Amino acid sequence: MGLIDSLSQIYETLNTDSGFWNPLVWIGAFVIIFLIAYILRGYGNKAYKKNTEQTKVFLSGNPEFDDKEKMHVKAKNLYWGFNETLKGVYKILDRLHTDNASDFILWFVVILGIFFIILGVL
Amino acid sequence: MSSGMSKIVKTMTGVTFPLMLIFGLYVILHGHLTPGGGFQGGAIVASACAMVLIAYGSVWTMKKVKEKHLSILESLGAIGFIGVAGLGFLFGVNYFFNNFLLKQDVIPLFNNVGTGASNINTAGVIPLMNIAVGLKVIAGLFAIVLVMAYATHKLKGGEK
């Protein structure tokens, strides 16, 4: 028995006790789905006109700025809603991340204490 | 700008520097016989150099000794150490850090191990390694002190 025993071992399925995972089968399925989608796409309407309204970016009816910087949604504005909802959590997290070496060591001492207590009891 | 301390300090440094140097080299060479060794002796020599640095000022010393040369010396020391360790592959029982001079008939001079408590050739390659380490420590520690002194000098000297 070698490292690669037979060719079949290369594409064998990964078994995890209640499930399995074989990327090659998955990719095969994906290729088939892609082909079907491509065929369906072939039935689409080809009669659009270039360089007209039809090919322009649709921004919910808003006009497009010439300044490209203004058009790009910046990273800090992404997930605004998520940040807003979890404001309370982030307030705590930000307060903990003081970025101060003494506090890092303080956490180290705290965790040491917790481990001592738990292992001391057991 | 006249750098350094007073004339008295400079003269006394000139008197004591060679003595400290010799003592440091003694500690390096006798590392396998008496307390001490490459690091300790190297630290003594480096502190002698640091004394010169303080007495004469960092600018003067920087002119005499280039940090570049120190780093080459340091590399040579480290290569010497690993080289001696690596020679163990070639001689005797063949392993890394093999003390190949010890009792293995490679060089007959080094065969008499343990006889004569004050001879240098009684511990195989250990004196060689001590010399290599000593070289590295002298160069490394002095380079650290020198660069730090120079950096603080530049800080005071109006860069900020």
Added chain:
Amino acid sequence: MFEDLLTHAPALIVAIPLLGAFLTPLVGKINDKLRNIFAIIIVALNSFIILLLSYNILAHESVKLAPDLVKNGVQTYIFGAQSANYPVARIIFEVDGLNAYMIILGAILPLAAIIYSWSFMKDETGQDKYYTLMLLLTAGMLGMMMTGDLFNFFVFLEITSIASAALIAYRTNNKFSVQAAFKYIVISTIGALFFLFAIAILYGQYNALNMAVLANSIQYGLLEKIAFVLFVVALAMKAGIAPMHMWLPGAYGRAPASVTLIVMGTTLGSFYGLLRIGFTVYGEHLISGTNLSIALGWMLVGLAILTIFVGVLMALRQNDFKKMIGFAAVAEIGYMLLAFGAALASVYQDTAGAVAFSPEGVTALRGGMFHILNDALDIGLLFLVAGAIYYVSKESSLNKLGGLARNLKYTTIFFVIGMVAVSGLPPLNGFASKLMIYQSTYAINPILAIVAILASILLLAVFVKVFYAAFLGPKLPKFDKVKEVPISMLIGMLILACIIIFIGLFPNLVVENVVQPAVDALQAVLDNTNNYIAAVLGGA
């Protein structure tokens, strides 16, 4: 033919980068290009020897290159006194399945980093020292992953801390990198000192420093408990487990990208130390199916959940690309800890008194172990991409980036590969290991799996944010002149991407042949004769 080379391989793997490190400044005096080629040759040679050694240990008996060297899956290399009469006058390097698995990281990461550095570091001063420190860091990392001696482990730990702190502060004109380096050296020194304190306690009790010798004779009294806590917490801080992770994003984020790659290797080396101490040195008492192992397992699971959540939530909030990946790396470490903690909690004692991992526990071990490799590759690739973006734009804040996909074709492809892999989307490697973790933790407690999957989704959201903010969007006028990064950086990324795709496509091949021996080495603690211990005490 490889017999001689393999006999000395464990020593050579540390010696070659060390020698290279000290030769580099001398070669650098001659010519800059020559020095770069020299560094690449040294690392490539080292990687070759590492892979040979790993192959020789991991491969099945009949295809080993030098079967005589490996006894029961363990190869030992003795420095100093060859006879066992002087147990303290020698240091032993022991390479078993777990070590052989870990040093594969030491083969891949430095190679990619050094090749990447050629162009990435082209305009910086002091490159001689950069290459010296990189090779020193590589040597330290590999030594950490192979040594069988606790004090030697401490020495290598310190070598890596010093070298990596110096490298994190490499761009000294940036005040943030100097600060990050200072914080890193403070926490790693204190961690290492407490580690040394624990070593001293064990030495005072047992008069031994070798892990196998200690494991053979260790009791579980008060002093050993204290030493254990010090070991675990010190290494956990070095491995970046919440709430002691806070140094990690700063250190990862402020270092040059190629440095981060190897610093990450040392972080995983600390994680390896955690496994070695838990499963080998204290294995007999810890992995026992008693209340102790279950409580400890659940405690680790709790820390893991905290680590995952803090990492992911903070990553979502960051606007600095590299810091964001740093927090994502924290979350990934949480996944490993989750797997190992769950495995520990699943240890049980059957009615006959025999101790065993439950089947889910074994899957968790496999998943966690597999995830170590995957995490290093995925996060490493993302860091290299972040470095490439910094290289072309001199900008690490995502707020100022945009539309780079139009100019950086290949880099974008590499980013997408990294993003898909790290957030556990099929078909790349992250999915395979995370699937194993999900399934095993689901069997142990469904809530754990739900948390893990949720965090994985958030991780995808993190990188989609980067993808949108940095790569998509209209072409910004200030990036008009941006060109694709130089070829050496592309090669560095390509190496990692190819391995990611390979592992992604053939997960079973890797799990069965590479991960399984490492898991077996961990499970050996339950056998009557632990090979790791027997290799030192039995022979010689």
Added chain:
Amino acid sequence: MLTFQIPYLAVAGLIIIGLYAVLFKRNLIKMIIGITLIESGVNLFLITLSFREGSVAPIYTADATQGTLMSLPVPQALTLTSIVIGVAVLALMLTLVIHIYRHYGTLDVRKIKEDDN
């Protein structure tokens, strides 16, 4: 017997004082002093472990015959290694502090933080 405990008390004292300095001092140099105090504590602990009652230093001289009780040499070697590492770490930390001072003009952690924001 109590005299043998004194070094251990000193170890505990050094480590606790060092930790206090690292945790509560806002000056970077004082933090570094705290770290070196912890290091001294650990080194003292190692050295204390090597001592056996009535032993001499482990050096072979003309006086020390075969039967002389010597203290263990291994912890001393370990301590030496740890001291060497300590020197390197100390030098690196001081270098970084010099750089921090050059950027901020202060060593106070709070002022550095204000400067960042």
